[in-house]
Amino acid sequence: MTISIAIIGAGPAGYYTAEAAQKQWGEGVRIDIIDRLPSPYGLIRAGVAPDHQSIKAVTKRYEATNLAPGTRLVGHVEVGRDVSVEELLGLYDAVVLSVGAPLDKPIGIPGDDLPGVVGSAAFVGWYNGHPDHAGLKVDLSHHGAAIIGNGNVAIDCARILAKTVEELSTTDIANHALKVLAASAVRDVHIVGRRGPHQASFTTKEAGELGHLVRAQAIVKPGDLPPEAEDAALEPGHRKMVTHLRSFAGQPRNDKPGTINFEFFRRPVAVEGHGKAERLIVETTRLEDGQAVGTGELHAIPCGLVIACIGYRTAEIPGVAWSDKLGRFPTDDAGRIAPGLYASGWARRGPSGTIGTNRPDGFSVVAAMVDDGISPSGKAGPAGLDALFAARAVKATDFAGWHRIEAAEVAGARPGAPREKIVDVAQMLALA
Template sequence: MADDVSGKIADKILWVAVIGAGPAGYYTAEALTTGRDDVRVDIIDRLPTPFGLIRAGVAPDHQSIKNVAKRYSATNDRENVRFVGNLSLGRDITLKELQTLYDVVVLATGAAKDRELGLDGENLTGIIGSSAFVSWYNSHPDFRNLAPDLKVASVAVIGNGNVAIDVARVLAKTADEMTNSDLAPHAADQIHGSPIRDIYVFGRRGPLEASFTPKEMGELNELENCVALVDEGQLPDASGDDELAGAQKKNMIALRKMAENKPDDKNIRLHLMFYRRPMAILGDERVCGIRLEKTRVEADGTCTGTGETETLPVGLIVPCIGYKSAPIEDVPYNERRGRFENDEGLIADRLYCVGWARRGPTGTIGTNKPDGVAIAKKILEEVQPSGRGGRVGLDKIVEERDLKIVTFADWKKIDEAETSAATDGAPRVKFASVEDMIEAVDNQ
């Protein structure tokens, strides 16, 4: 595994360790190594699988979005880029050790932790944050045993963004509609056997402030066994539609169509609700309802409560209210913003961050590309090679500690095993445990 760079040539090599094999990490590696023979990048991830939220965050029925992984694979085909999977920062190696081995360490760890609601009753059984819930139905090893109780009649999904729509849509779709997806089999069994009949999706602002994208909104009007509903009284006066543009205009077209739908058109009802904010979670040991306050958006854009409340009887609540990065020992962290403290990506000498770890959970997958390019440019301008050992030193530690790392060639074996297991048009059946992934590597 050792790199063949040695002698005086090694002194001119800039060694970079990128922690996190998601979009931000790959775009940074791509930008660092494009046209550069003097840079070597090791992309390190605690899981044996690359691509981060492309694999574990994108909805299983949105396969076209996952095609961007082909670009990341092309980056890994470069001789000066290496994937090092199944190597966990903190468990297997420390940040300080990596900083002695590499000229630069870049934290591209994303934002995988759910934000808290901060409400009474938040710790009741039946409340599952969207990061955990989405990871569960996407076969993430950390959440394969989550086992949410879906034997409920109604679900509340908190949030007016695409994650909320994804959760609602996955819960509402039939088994036939999910045939061409990579929905985790353990999740499919529970979802498609669930008695759920009402799904409430709500946010505290109005339809014009919601961050749904038109594609996701349009899909809600095309579900086989679920009717999307919205109270026409929560929509703005139609006379202003001509002044709208872009996503707002397209979303309003979809919403006005929903306002014409009837509750008994299909077996499952998906209620899009606006001007509602959660006040309290109800229940003793487990969730039985949620109390909401009606809101209004003032002329200056602020959202205020009206004092009028209502209660929804629900057995499951999935908050989709944002994420935060997991803190790392000895790295300054901004708790309020859920990201690492940094100055345009610089945390400390030779320590950088990129993507959601830098700016917080904002933007799309594509937003990470210019971010990665900017951080790569900053690194190349600010850091000079120092003769550190880079991957040679890392490989020595791996050998001394008898660690089982996964290379990109190994990942391709996992990929082949997953795709070979697929049936009925599914793209793959993903492994949901690290042990099964390692076994797939060893058996090929």
């Protein structure tokens, strides 16, 4: 007999967990990687910025994992709709929830429900061609855009808004987004953060890229920077990032038509407008013991688009404990939810870390399975899932089907672009 494992989610966390199980049990394990879309790779496909193609090369590693004997992709299957977690636990020796954190956290300020206010998961999914967000209405008719958050996602959104169509046309940005961006009136992008440069979580590469845009200049107010001597207390990588911010503060205004303005020490308090977003009201803050404290001084940032890059939440799954406070499944340190049920990746630890952070995470979950004595129990495993789907007329897709989708995307690419993503699930299914 072999061990059978169901992994829910075909993103980085799911694939690294599968890789860890393969290394632990070799040909003695059968793994089903289940995803609600016919396309795998999760945030590598729908979250990594389209102009960062080198990062997406990690999918070759995931492909090798999926093509290993005993492992298969079970696409277009939604847990909670087509099969329950309870049923999976009856079929497999272990079940791992690697579903990520696909839902935006709300801003929680007056006016955050106005048209023109979107979360970064929706906005990034829109320009990356995620089927859930391909139909998002993005109005770029206003000269200003405000992005709330001081992390890399905020920089990604700013960069996409600021780049020229020529810079983006050779990426895998979705064609529907490229058309909207081509007609964009946005000139001034504002990245809004409650605290200062030393507290920002940008990485060096992402911050540095803003100094090389064709039509936009990155601007930092010199008064927002702490004394340079205080940089010595920072970690080397963070210090280098702050060096980029200092370089932006030291440059005179050039003749580029656009700007990316770092609005440090600004706390969003309201979105205002007549029937749609027209300005973001922010309060000036100061630091007290590392925390942002409001000063009562308010001013308005003119903008027709407000993008909230303030974090994500895991979607609830029927029959699984979920914490509203955590925004994810409550687990122990090893990722255990209940006997035989585990979580890995963002579903386990929340939306933090890099893509590579998910690898040790996946391996630790498999180590927990070993500690728990997970072993072949004679459960039906993949064959049992196939029988259940046959009884329910559920038609799952496989990795060969994904290859057919991928081939069609490559064939339909713009000149110089790696692919043109198919955003309609029905079209994907017809191909798969």
